[in-house]
Amino acid sequence: METTICSILAQMQSILTSSQLKRLGEVLRTALSSTSATIEAESNENLLALFLTAKEVEGCSARTINYYESTIQHMIGSIEKPYTQIESDDLRRYLHEYELRRGASKVTIDNIRRILSSFFSWLEDEDYIVKSPVRRIHKVKTATVTKEVLTDEDLETLRDSCANLRDLAIIDMLASTGMRIGELVGLDITDINLQERECVVTGKGNKQRPAYFDARAKLHLQSYLESRNDDCPALFISLNSSAERISIGGIETRLRKLGKTTGVGRVHPHKFRRTLATHAIDKGMPIEQVQKLLGHARIDTTMHYAMVNQSNVKASHRRYLE
Missing domain, CATH: 1.10.443.10 (Intergrase catalytic core)
Incomplete structure (x- = not known):
């Protein structure tokens, strides 16, 4: 975006004064930033919708699909980046902060990791991203808890x-x-x-x-x-x-x-x-x-x-x- 703005200002340099160029730069940055944010939001929504449709075609239940959707939306609401720009460190920080804020168990954190892995692997398979950022995040080790059974x-x-x-x-x-x-x-x-x-x-x-x-x-x-x-x-x-x-x-x-x-x-x-x-x-x-x-x-x-x-x-x- 900044490269485009600089190119426009260079072409207008012979026509506008310094103050006018400065004002034009401010207007362009505001307008393009707003447009870029809108495009990124729409892109996120479209990619998530396509992924959920794919899971539905695979036979996932409505309950499972809703769980996938809420988990991924919560992640993107916290990281605030387009899916295609999210990195491994972003997800590591998100999982760590989620565990601390919610007091979530290791089992819950690993469930979230698995859902995110499924989503980003799909993005990779569909060529929306080069490599899933979850590849570098290993399975969360959980304590083995003996659960009760009915006698x-x-x-x-x-x-x-x-x-x-x-x-x-x-x-x-x-x-x-x-x-x-x-x-x-x-x-x-x-x-x-x-x-x-x-x-x-x-x-x-x-x-x-x-x-x-x-x-x-x-x-x-x-x-x-x-x-x-x-x-x-x-x-x-x-x-x-x-x-x-x-x-x-x-x-x-x-x-x-x-x-x-x-x-x-x-x-x-x-x-x-x-x-x-x-x-x-x-x-x-x-x-x-x-x-x-x-x-x-x-x-x-x-x-x-x-x-x-x-x-x-x-x-x-x-x-x-x-």
């Missing part, structure tokens, strides 16, 4: 506290299938095969896979369906007169209340999933089969979910190494 006693306590057939069927389906909460909410009655004790769920990336439930879940599910007299195609519906498909928030709220009233503690849908993975590995199910069961694309994700019981490690040591 057999916890599950029985939750079942006994259910005041209706729907809640009982929901708990059994989560406990025996290990499916994601979004997959459970999306199930229709026609997706269920009671005879074979299996159902078809639609997971991340709109990928379908079979999920299997046990005999207890079959009986409670059958009783729940027989008690209904509505025309809603959804497998699980709200308890009010609207007979609408239950929401993710509706199930989360109900489980949270059950956990609080029974003294089980914090109960959420994902805890059932982690419990199933842990129990499956403890009982000797091959990790590749647990991966299929949970619908994970990568096996290291399955390993992150499943925590092997330390007593089993001790028993294996005595069996194989003593």
Whole structure:
């Protein structure tokens, strides 16, 4: 921009006085700076929109796309540069300041890093930038925290506290299938095969896979369906007169209340999933089969979910190494 302004002033030097040249320079700088800022803002918006469209085409859910959008917009609002001019040091400072201001965990910071890596890698692949600035920012090391799972006693306590057939069927389906909460909410009655004790769920990336439930879940599910007299195609519906498909928030709220009233503690849908993975590995199910069961694309994700019981490690040591 400054080179352009100097060129214009040089051409006008023989026509304008010194004061006029100075004023012209000020006007040009103000006008071009404003125009440049507008172009940069529009460029940022267009590139982000194109990236989000690409993620949608890849099959990412609306929830994931919204998370990507808010994360990237927060970053650009803090750095205040065009995407194509952002450098590694800019992102390092942003992540550091975000952690300090928000008191964010290392896991959260690494999640942000992964989203930014996906975005800038896309910019690189599409030739908007030469090299992603995230390439030089390595994975954030996080402490391994052993997360709680539900014991057999916890599950029985939750079942006994259910005041209706729907809640009982929901708990059994989560406990025996290990499916994601979004997959459970999306199930229709026609997706269920009671005879074979299996159902078809639609997971991340709109990928379908079979999920299997046990005999207890079959009986409670059958009783729940027989008690209904509505025309809603959804497998699980709200308890009010609207007979609408239950929401993710509706199930989360109900489980949270059950956990609080029974003294089980914090109960959420994902805890059932982690419990199933842990129990499956403890009982000797091959990790590749647990991966299929949970619908994970990568096996290291399955390993992150499943925590092997330390007593089993001790028993294996005595069996194989003593």
